[in-house]
Amino acid sequence: MDPRIHEHAETLVDWSARIEAGEDVVVSVGEGAHDLAVAVAEELGKRGANPLTTYASEEFSRAYLRVHEGEFDADPDHELALYENADAVLFLGGPRNTTATADVPGETRQAAARAQQGIREARMDTKWVSTVHPTRAGAQQAGMAFEEYRDFVYEAVLRDWESLAEEMTRMKEILDEGSEVRLVKEDTDLTMSIEGRVAVNSAASVEYDSHNLPSGEVFTAPYATEGEVYFDVPMTISSRRVRDVHLTFEGGEVVDHSAAQGEEALTEALETDEGARRLGELGIGMNRGIDRFTDSILFDEKMGDTVHLALGRAYESNFPEGQEEEANDSAVHVDMITDVSEDARLEVDGEVVQRDGTFRWEDGFGDPNEGSEPEP
Template sequence: MVSYEKMKKIAKFIIRKSLDVKEKDVTLISCGPKSLQFAELLAFEAAQIGAQPTITYGSDKLSLQIYKTIKPKFLKNWPKLADILSKTVDVKIIIDETNPFLARQIPQKKVEIRRKTVKPINDREERRERKKELKTVLIGFPTEEIARAIKIPFEKLNRIFWAAMDINYEKLYEYNKKIIERLKNASEIRIVGEKTDLKFSVKGRKFINACGLVTQKGEIGYLNLPDGEVFCAPVENSVNGEIYFDLPCMWHYGKKVEGVWFRFKNGKLIDYKIENGRKNFEDVFKNASGDKDKIGEFAIGTNPKAQPTGGMIIVDEKVRGTIHLALGHNKHFGGKNDSTIHWDFFKNMEKGRIYVDGNLLMKNGRIR
């Protein structure tokens, strides 16, 4: 396990540097059974600077019991407390320790009903994040259950995760900034590789420096940790061609897919092949709504210590030498897609290339 002192150090960084929590900030911290100690460290740090921390606790065991037994009509009831919190909370910290073995049993149709119900609340929070009225961080958390689900020793997952968390975020900001300089005023991105030749426009779209510093240097009021990527919302109707994702992709740890191939025409997904987990993909995709069949994000991983885990998305998407594209929602960072899903798919670029307006940006996983 990670040492108490390291968790304490990282909690202090998150509160005082990453989120720059201020005196009197209403700070809501959500956690589960495995991450309670870390949540308490975050709450302690927030209290030391005069903020007003509150910890909320939940579990996938309870969620599964509720979703399996609840009548669908109750999922449509307006959540009054969540509505109030979305207007009043200044800082929101979500520690994600999803149990894959329980999450995959939760009925997706019922989850989708609830997503539609709370969507106006989520939309309000996104608007507040864009204005930096609300500062939000999603933090991963390694558990034995996640390790078993993605078939990696827990000790290895734990080591990879905390190494990716404990980096120099100022240096990461500068590294990302150099990439963004190369992308400034770009019109077209082309990705070439195995079973891959994909083009899309980024004209007029801003690339975001995701560097773990949401207020001082961040460009939106939302981040996740570990951090380390440069990303944007491509012009939605401009995506054409095919792309093959050779790294495992997970939906909230519960729905794993591998060997994913997509074909797009004028921004829409028109064909797909999935080597492993087709049913998992369709279970999520067919129950989703809105612009679920459009690319919502293009991103380049930049974290110097992140390593592939084979399924812990919050780490995998940050690995240098990889890219990811997401289907679905992107309104929170400058796009127009409105959907109940945002699903990342990962590609190792060791044998690939990225061109920006015909000029080589990345070859064999390295920025040129």
């Protein structure tokens, strides 16, 4: 077994999930994640935790959803009880086919997602962490040879997370102290309020309210969104390819949308429920170990030189204690990414904090106020 698999498992259990002796841990094992699951089991055994495994298969989901008729049972008791009694949930992705559910009707997806709302909330109340084991399907989706993709995954996962957490604290402090964010680039001029929100330093650990491995982003929950935005990084939504998305916001909601490819998938997501037309997240990628787009949101949204926005559900961690009920509620959380490496700037309260992918504390940033005035 590749020794990096054991490093991955140790990072997941120790740094990310902070598993302790006696904790009850649900391990959701993807179709191609067997080797990582075995390594995780060994790490859990060393710590005296109590694992229970479930099987996460997109082909299983497809078979069920395509023949299901009638209403879905809302939050079935047996599944709800599993997560309500868990201390932690580890999701080990490892797809055999990244588009296995592409032919499931959109209305079926929406109905199933709405019925799982309580299940999702129960899982999110645990120390949950999502990661991925490199598979040939993932490599094919990323357009890489398998060996190349495997190196890419471990470069993104096996970081010096403590050092990265310290750097990302700078962006967290800027967002925490700010009131308004403006993003400007080609076909994009978008403003969002962030006043009263709490930014998360997503350093791949539940200790930082961070639940992805790899991670490497700082995110908050915007509102009162106005303007237009162009997402030029291709993505997969509900197993369907989507690219060149344009959204127009008025009064905090999407009032117009288009996509050069996969517009139907985007429309279905927007029509899931009322909250799907509002933003739930603004994220700023800061993981320099991710150096290319892979058509996997787990990696792409963390990449340096990117900003992503998510339609739908907001995370309660972005709200002060006692104000969590203000979080945008939705059965979906759809991330979309825009490349800010060229001819782009990110402003907080009128001050440029990132230009062409370079943060103001990095070499090559230049005059912090250059380009902060609106174009004629």
